[in-house]
Amino acid sequence: MQRTIARNIMLHYPKKLTEKPIISNLIKNYDLTMNISRARIDQDEEGTLVIEISGVKENIDAGLKYLTDIGITYKPVSKVIARDDERCTHCSACTVICPTGALLIEDRSTMFVNFIQDKCIACGLCIPACPYQAMEMYE
């Protein structure tokens, strides 16, 4: 019996594909389990998904090949960063640590620190640098 493994991928699919039942095809045809951890559909109906695919290795490889074949680009992600808004005090200590500007003050009149997930590359630098343990990493 083959071992079930899991992979996290971030995939971007263009507008022309939004109609296709991609997820259900992956589940049905390749015997994979899907867990959507993040989904964002733009106004122009393009979208980004972060999904965890699990199944036996052969099936995952075949499923990922299917995605490539139908024109979906994806990149493997192992980590997702999130902010616990209950713990964040909007001090701004992290803003000079984050290399991509994912943590920044957008409006200097409120001085609130924004976390822009789309800019985050999950480098993890903010996690120990935040005095309040507000930044967390999920594998």
Add this chain to the structure above:
Amino acid sequence: MAKTIQEINERIKNEKAVVFTAEEIIPYVEEKGYKKAAREVDVVTTGTFSPMCSSGAFLNFGHSAPRMKIQNAWLNDVPAYGGLAACDVYIGATQIPDEDPANKIYPGRFKYGGGYVIEELIDGKDITLKATSYGTDCYPRKELQTTINIKDLNQAYLVNPRNAYQNYNVAVNLSSRVIYTYLGVLQPGMGNANFSSAGQLSPLLNDPYYRTIGIGTRIFLGGSVGYVIWEGTQHNPTARRGKTGVPTEGAGTISVAGDMKNMSTRYVKGVSMLGYGVSLSMGIGIPIPIIDEEMISFVSIKDEDIYAPVIDYSSSYPKRENDILTELNYRDLRSGVATIREEKVPTASISSYPMAREIAQTLKNWIATGKFQLTEKVAPLPGVESGQTFKSLEIKTKR
């Protein structure tokens, strides 16, 4: 024409008091002028929220059976000071567990400590208490282990020897490696400049000569009511002051106390500074009674008129040389980029301006709705005339 605190309290009681935050008062005074504003405004509220290492809590557990004179105590494995009466201890904000690797694995993560114990107590969580002692005829027990909860304690109150620093340093790193300080992670080659003051909202910057803030002043402390109980440690009224009289470096400090049973973890939070240690962030707000025109001129101070010294924390600060690279005002510091030695340096704050604003606003609401009365100070804090300075420790060489 001067107002008395009694008159102001009368208006607070009748919910007629005119209250502004130290931020809101700035455009108001600009529009109305000192004279008119002093007449119309009763109270201006201030606020600050920042790690304040000199903080801690007295706890009384009550007596066990048989009784025990607690000598050494640990709360969730964090040592608490037991050199007091039988079942009193003091837990300090920066205390770390005995087995914490500290900076042995550099930079230390400092995941837990006194500040977190205090936060969890306020949060109503159960805390493990371990204690040892030598045993006496009247206190025979030598060991105990149990759990405690704030609701069962006789007393749980904060006594913070030094809070609400009147002003503070801006830290940079001129060396070529990353350094880890109580002002955060400092990138090499002046990669960032970190500061920690609420500036125009900060309590003691709005009463620069301690005219109204003194011993006995009732304040917002950790989401509840507390009091100024003494000058803070390192209180230095003779620090350098700018043209307006406002200190341009760390100056006055206050010692405060308040009942933890009514506090909220929104305003009392354990913090961990990478490579430095554990501390406690405190939310403090102080009302300033507008007794005359001088007070309205003090509280209308703006970020751009408050200056802080920039110091190299890789060499000058640890060596206690404290050379000042330049002075920056809080408007520039809060803009996100400041110019130091002709270089543009990104700035970040360790204290939270949004929280300082929230605290000043909360205190304003308490006063405006008659829930919070002002107090007359019982005794003043040492002022400029005291000549009191901040002395250093000289290491005496062994003979």
